[in-house]
Amino acid sequence: MITATVETRENYLTHEYGVKSWLLTQDHKRIALLYLGAISFFFFLGGIFATVIRLELLTPPGDLVSAQTYNKLFSLHGIIMVFLFLVPSIPATLGNFLVPMMIGAKDLAFPKLNLLSWYILMVGGLLVLYAMLVGGVDTGWTFYVPFSTSYANTYVIMTGMGIFIAGFSSILTGLNFIVTIHRMRAPGLTWFRLPLFIWSMYATSIIQVLGTPVIAVTMLLVVLERGFHLGIFDPALGGDPVLFQHLFWFYSHPAVYIMVLPGMGVISEIVSVYSRKKVFGYRAVAFSSVAIAILSFLVWGHHMFVSSQSVYASMVFSFLSFLVAVPSAIKVFNWTATLYKGSISYDTPMLYAFGFIGLFTIGGLTGTFLATLGFDVHVTDTYFIVAHFHYIMVGGTMMAYLGGLHYWWPKMTGRMYPELWARLSALVIFLGFNLTFFPQFIMGYLGMPRRYHAYPEEFQVYHVLSTAGASVLAVGYLIPLVYLIWSLRYGKLAPDNPWNASGLEWQTTSPPPPENFDITPVVNHEAYDYSTLEEMKVG
Amino acid sequence: MANHTTLALRHQFDNVEQQKDASTFGMWVFLVTEILFFGGMFCCYTVYRSLYPSAFGHASNHLDVMLGAVSTAVLICSSFTMACAVNSAATGAKNALAAFLWVTILFAAAFLVVEMSEWHMLYKEGLMPGFNFTYHDVDPAHVQLFFCMYFAMTGLHASHVTIGIGLLVVMAIRASRGAFTPQYYTPIEISGLYWHFVDLVWIFLFPLYYLIARHLH
Amino acid sequence: MNPSLKLVLEQASATAVHLDYLTLYLLVVAAIFSTLIFALIFFFAVKYRRRSNHERPVEVHGALTLEIIWTVVPFILMMVMFVWGVNVFFEMSRPPDDAMNVYVVGKQWMWKTQHLEGQREINELHVPLGRPIKLTMTSEDVIHSFFMPAFRVKFDVLPGRYTTAWFNPTKTGKYHLFCAEYCGTLHSGMIGWIYVMEPAEYETWLAGGSGSESLASRGEKLFQYLACANCHRTDQPGRCPNLQGMFGTGVQLTTGETVKADESYIRESILNPSAKIVAGYQNIMPSFQGQVTEEDLLQLMEYIKSLGKPAAAGGTAAGNATAPPVRVGRGAAPARPAPGQKNR
Numbered sequence A: 001m002i003t004a005t006v007e008t009r010e011n012y013l014t015h016e017y018g019v020k021s022w023l024l025t026q027d028h029k030r031i032a033l034l035y036l037g038a039i040s041f042f043f044f045l046g047g048i049f050a051t052v053i054r055l056e057l058l059t060p061p062g063d064l065v066s067a068q069t070y071n072k073l074f075s076l077h078g079i080i081m082v083f084l085f086l087v088p089s090i091p092a093t094l095g096n097f098l099v100p101m102m103i104g105a106k107d108l109a110f111p112k113l114n115l116l117s118w119y120i121l122m123v124g125g126l127l128v129l130y131a132m133l134v135g136g137v138d139t140g141w142t143f144y145v146p147f148s149t150s151y152a153n154t155y156v157i158m159t160g161m162g163i164f165i166a167g168f169s170s171i172l173t174g175l176n177f178i179v180t181i182h183r184m185r186a187p188g189l190t191w192f193r194l195p196l197f198i199w200s201m202y203a204t205s206i207i208q209v210l211g212t213p214v215i216a217v218t219m220l221l222v223v224l225e226r227g228f229h230l231g232i233f234d235p236a237l238g239g240d241p242v243l244f245q246h247l248f249w250f251y252s253h254p255a256v257y258i259m260v261l262p263g264m265g266v267i268s269e270i271v272s273v274y275s276r277k278k279v280f281g282y283r284a285v286a287f288s289s290v291a292i293a294i295l296s297f298l299v300w301g302h303h304m305f306v307s308s309q310s311v312y313a314s315m316v317f318s319f320l321s322f323l324v325a326v327p328s329a330i331k332v333f334n335w336t337a338t339l340y341k342g343s344i345s346y347d348t349p350m351l352y353a354f355g356f357i358g359l360f361t362i363g364g365l366t367g368t369f370l371a372t373l374g375f376d377v378h379v380t381d382t383y384f385i386v387a388h389f390h391y392i393m394v395g396g397t398m399m400a401y402l403g404g405l406h407y408w409w410p411k412m413t414g415r416m417y418p419e420l421w422a423r424l425s426a427l428v429i430f431l432g433f434n435l436t437f438f439p440q441f442i443m444g445y446l447g448m449p450r451r452y453h454a455y456p457e458e459f460q461v462y463h464v465l466s467t468a469g470a471s472v473l474a475v476g477y478l479i480p481l482v483y484l485i486w487s488l489r490y491g492k493l494a495p496d497n498p499w500n501a502s503g504l505e506w507q508t509t510s511p512p513p514p515e516n517f518d519i520t521p522v523v524n525h526e527a528y529d530y531s532t533l534e535e536m537k538v539g
Numbered sequence B: 001m002a003n004h005t006t007l008a009l010r011h012q013f014d015n016v017e018q019q020k021d022a023s024t025f026g027m028w029v030f031l032v033t034e035i036l037f038f039g040g041m042f043c044c045y046t047v048y049r050s051l052y053p054s055a056f057g058h059a060s061n062h063l064d065v066m067l068g069a070v071s072t073a074v075l076i077c078s079s080f081t082m083a084c085a086v087n088s089a090a091t092g093a094k095n096a097l098a099a100f101l102w103v104t105i106l107f108a109a110a111f112l113v114v115e116m117s118e119w120h121m122l123y124k125e126g127l128m129p130g131f132n133f134t135y136h137d138v139d140p141a142h143v144q145l146f147f148c149m150y151f152a153m154t155g156l157h158a159s160h161v162t163i164g165i166g167l168l169v170v171m172a173i174r175a176s177r178g179a180f181t182p183q184y185y186t187p188i189e190i191s192g193l194y195w196h197f198v199d200l201v202w203i204f205l206f207p208l209y210y211l212i213a214r215h216l217h
Numbered sequence C: 001m002n003p004s005l006k007l008v009l010e011q012a013s014a015t016a017v018h019l020d021y022l023t024l025y026l027l028v029v030a031a032i033f034s035t036l037i038f039a040l041i042f043f044f045a046v047k048y049r050r051r052s053n054h055e056r057p058v059e060v061h062g063a064l065t066l067e068i069i070w071t072v073v074p075f076i077l078m079m080v081m082f083v084w085g086v087n088v089f090f091e092m093s094r095p096p097d098d099a100m101n102v103y104v105v106g107k108q109w110m111w112k113t114q115h116l117e118g119q120r121e122i123n124e125l126h127v128p129l130g131r132p133i134k135l136t137m138t139s140e141d142v143i144h145s146f147f148m149p150a151f152r153v154k155f156d157v158l159p160g161r162y163t164t165a166w167f168n169p170t171k172t173g174k175y176h177l178f179c180a181e182y183c184g185t186l187h188s189g190m191i192g193w194i195y196v197m198e199p200a201e202y203e204t205w206l207a208g209g210s211g212s213e214s215l216a217s218r219g220e221k222l223f224q225y226l227a228c229a230n231c232h233r234t235d236q237p238g239r240c241p242n243l244q245g246m247f248g249t250g251v252q253l254t255t256g257e258t259v260k261a262d263e264s265y266i267r268e269s270i271l272n273p274s275a276k277i278v279a280g281y282q283n284i285m286p287s288f289q290g291q292v293t294e295e296d297l298l299q300l301m302e303y304i305k306s307l308g309k310p311a312a313a314g315g316t317a318a319g320n321a322t323a324p325p326v327r328v329g330r331g332a333a334p335a336r337p338a339p340g341q342k343n344r
Helices: A019-023 A028-056 A067-102 A111-134 A147-151 A156-183 A196-228 A241-273 A282-298 A311-339 A348-371 A373-379 A383-413 A419-445 A457-490 B016-051 B053-060 B065-091 B094-124 B140-176 B186-210 C014-047 C064-093 C199-208 C215-225 C263-271 C294-306
Strands: C100-107 C110-115 C120-122 C124-128 C133-139 C144-148 C153-157 C163-167 C173-179 C192-197 C250-252 C258-260
Touching: A019 A028, A028 A067, A028 A111, A028 A383, A028 A457, A067 A111, A067 A156, A067 A196, A067 A241, A067 A383, A111 A156, A147 A196, A156 A196, A156 B016, A196 A241, A196 A282, A196 B016, A196 B140, A241 A282, A241 A311, A241 A348, A241 A383, A241 B016, A282 A311, A311 A348, A311 A373, A311 C014, A311 C064, A348 A373, A348 A383, A348 A419, A348 C014, A348 C064, A373 A419, A373 C014, A373 C064, A373 C153, A383 A419, A383 A457, A419 A457, B016 B053, B016 B140, B016 B186, B053 B140, B065 B094, B065 B186, B094 B140, B094 B186, B140 B186, C014 C064, C100 C124, C100 C144, C100 C294, C110 C124, C110 C294, C120 C124, C124 C199, C133 C144, C133 C153, C133 C294, C153 C163, C192 C199, C215 C294, C263 C294
Parallel strands: C100 C133, C124 C192
Antiparallel strands: C100 C110, C110 C120, C133 C163, C144 C153, C144 C173, C173 C192, C250 C258
C-alpha cells in the first residue's frame, strides 16, 4: 500500500495529467515512456509468433498450422522484432530518457522532432499491424527478390511501406541524439568525461543516420517494382536480384549494431556501478564503439557468400568481418577487467550484465565462425545462423535492455522493483535462453535448414529441447511484466541514488523534475568517479 | 509568449547561439541522411550502367536534352534566388526576402511543370515502365531498367522539390509577416541548405541521365 | 540408433573432412575463450563480492600493454581462421577440370536434375562414387539454394543466370538434399536425396532409363526446329556467327569488349540477343524469350558445347576445360558418347 509520503516536489510524472499531456508532450522523459509502452507491446506480439513457431516445430511434420501460415509467422516475428522492437528499444526508451540527463541538458535538441519520431513509429507500426491482420506477409524479414516483388501473394507493399515509415523514426532519433551530444553537453563535460552509454548512443546514432536511408530507398524500390510491375530487380524483366541483396544488407548489417551497441553501453554503466569501479580501459571502450560503427558498414557481403558474389569480394568481406570482431572483443575483456578488485554486488542489473557478457561472448565467437568463409558456406541458411543472431539479440541486447530497465527503473518511476522476483526472473531467462538456442547451433551444423515448416525426423530431439527452453524463457519474460507494472503502484519509493552511482542522472530526484536539473550542473571530474560519493546507507 | 518579432529561445537551450548552432547542425545531419537516401538509387544506377552501357546509351537518347537543360537552368536560378533570400534575411531587407522566396517558389513550380511534361511525353512514347512500355529496339530489358531508374530517381527528386515548395511557402508567409530579423533568420538559412541540396541532386541527375552517349545521335 | 536424434554429420566428401578440421579449430578457440570469460567472471564475482556497504575499491588503472595483448592475440587467432577459411572456400569454389557435368533446374517447389546422357530426375540425383560432379544450376522462378550437408555443399540457384557448385563423393549412400533459400510456401518441401553409387551400379542405372536421349542430341533437334540452323550455318559464312568451337572462347562484341562465351552468354544470346552483338554482325537475331524453357536452354547449350572445331577425331578441342569433345564430320547427328568416353 502506498505510504503517505510528503512529495512536495513535483516531478515529470505529476507535473501534468491527462491524455493530451502525454500525447502532446515534448518532454523526452515522457516520450521515453510512450516508446516503452509501444515497444513492449511489439515485443510480446513478436513473442506470441515465436511461441506458435516453436510449438509447430515440436513435431517433424507441419501439422499445427499450414505452410503459408508458418511462413507468415516467422516473417512477422522477424519484422516486428527487428524493426518495431529491437531497433527502437534501448535508444528510444533508455536513450531518450537518459541522454539529456547524462549530459546535464534539459531536453534533447529537438523535442518536437522527438515526439514526431514516436508518432512516425506508431504509424509505421500500425501499418505493419494492419497488414498482419488482413493477411500478413510471407517473404521473411529479408524480402528477397524476385519472390517478394513478383511471386508472393501477401501484403508485401503494405508491410514494406510500414517498414519504410518506421525507418524515419530511427533516422530522426539518431539525428536528435547526434546534435544533442555534440551541442548540449554541460560545462566541463568533455568528450572523454562522457559516460560510455553516451558514446554507445552516439555511435548507434551515426549508424542509424547513415544506414537507415538505404533500407528506406530499397523498400521503396521493392514497393514500386511490385506495384507497377517494374524490372529493377526481377531478372525476367532485366533486373538483378543480387543487387537487392547488396542494398538490403548494406543497412541490415549495420542494423544489427544499432541493436547491440546500445546494449553494450548499458552494460558499461551497470558493470561500473555494481563493481564500484570505473570501467577498465575507458578510452578503449569509447573508441571501440566508434570503430564498430565505422567497420559495420564494410562487412555486409558476409551475408552473401553463396549468393554468386565474386570469390574475391567474399574474401574482402571475410577479412573485414574479422576486423569488426576485434573492438567487440576489446569491450568484453575490458568489462571483465572492470570486475577485478571491484566491490561486486549481485543486484538484478548486474546479473543481467553477467548474462550479457557470457552470452554475447558466445554469440560473438560464433560470429567469427561465420566470418570464416568455408565454414559459412556450410551453415548459412541453417539453424546455426538462427542460434548466432539470437545469442546476440536475445542473449545480448534483450538482457542488456532488461538490465538497463531495472537499473534505471527507480530513476524513471520513483519506485523500486521487488529484488527477489527480479533476480529469479533473470536466472529463469538465462536458463531458458540457453536451452532454447544452444541446441540450434548443433542442429544447424548437422544440416537443419532455417525457415522450414516441416523437417526430417532426425532433428526432432533438438527442436523439442529448443521448444522446452522457449517455454521457460516465456515465463521468464512474463514475470517482469507483472512485477514492473505492480511496482508502479506498490513498489517501495526510490531514493535519488539507490545504487550509489556516479553520473549526472543520479544527481537529481527520482523521478526527475520536468526540467531535469534545478541548475545546470558543471562537470569537473572523470566519468565513473566514485571517490566523491558520500557513504550511503544500505539500500 | 514571444511574439513574432522577438526571438523564441526554446527552453532546452541555454542561449540563442546554441539554438542556432544546433538547428543548423541538425539540418546538415539531415542532409547527410538524404545523401544516403539518394545514394542508394545512385548506386543502383551505377551498377546497371556499368553492366549495360549500350542499353543506357540508347535509352538516354530518348530523353529530351533541351527540356532537361531548361529544368537544370530553372533550378540553378532558384538556388540563386534562394541564396539572395538568405542574404536579404541576414541584412534585414524584409521585402526583398519575401520577394526572393516567392520567386524561388515560382522557379521550383516551373521546374515541376517541365518535369511533368517530360514524363507525359515519355508516357506517350511508350517509355514509362509499368504503363504500356513498348520499346522494341536494342536490348529492351535493360532499356526498361534505365527508365525504371529514371522515373524512380526523378520522381523521388520531384517529391523533394514539392516538399521544398511547401517549406518555402511557409517561410515566405512568415517572412511577409515580418517574422525574421538579422538576429533571427535560422529557418530561412536551413531552408536554404535544404533547397541547395535538392538542386545539387538534380545537377548530378541531369548529366547521368540526359547526357550519356550523346555522340550516338 | 534413434531416428530422431542425429549426432554426427556424415563426411561424404574430402571437402567435408577438410571443413570439419577447420570447424574443430573454431570450436577449440571458442571453447577456450568462452571458458576463460565465464571463469573469470565467475571467479571475480565471487572473490570480489561486496562484503560491506562501505567498501571503496582501489582504482585499477588501465594498462596499455594489456589492451594491446588482448587485441593482438585474438586478431592473430582470427587471421588463422581467415586464411584457413579462404583455403577451404577456394577448394569449394573450384571444380576440377575433369568434373562430370550435371544440370540442375530449381523451381517452386522441386529440383529437376539433368544428366548429359539424358536422364532426368526430380528431387533426386544419382551420381557415381569417386568422380567430381559439377552442378550447373539455374532457377525458373525465385532464388533457391542447393544444399547437400553431407558434402558441405551449398550455393544459391538464381533465375536468369547460371551458378555452379561441385563435389566429389567419397562414400556411397543416400544423403539429404535441401533447398536452403526461402522460396515460398513449400520451401520446406523442396527436399530430396542424393544417391552415391558404385561406378558399375551407376552405369547400370544410367543405361536403365527408357532410351533417354542425350541432352546434346535433343539440343540439336531443337536447334533445327527453332530454325537456328538457318542463320547459324556451319557450311558457309552467313549472317550469323559460326558456333563451331565457340563455346568457352572469347568473343569480341561491337562495343569493343571481349566476353567469354560461357553458359550465361549463350543463355543471354538466345533470350536477349540485342544485349551483346558480335563484332562484324548486325542486330538481327530475334529473341526466343517465352519460346524456350530452362530445360530447352540446357539442351541447346549442350548441343552448342558439342560443336567442336573440326580437328583430329577423338581428341579434345583446344581451349579451356569446358571445351566439348570433337564431332567427327559435319552435319551428322552427334554419336551418343560411348561408355567410358567422358563428356566435358
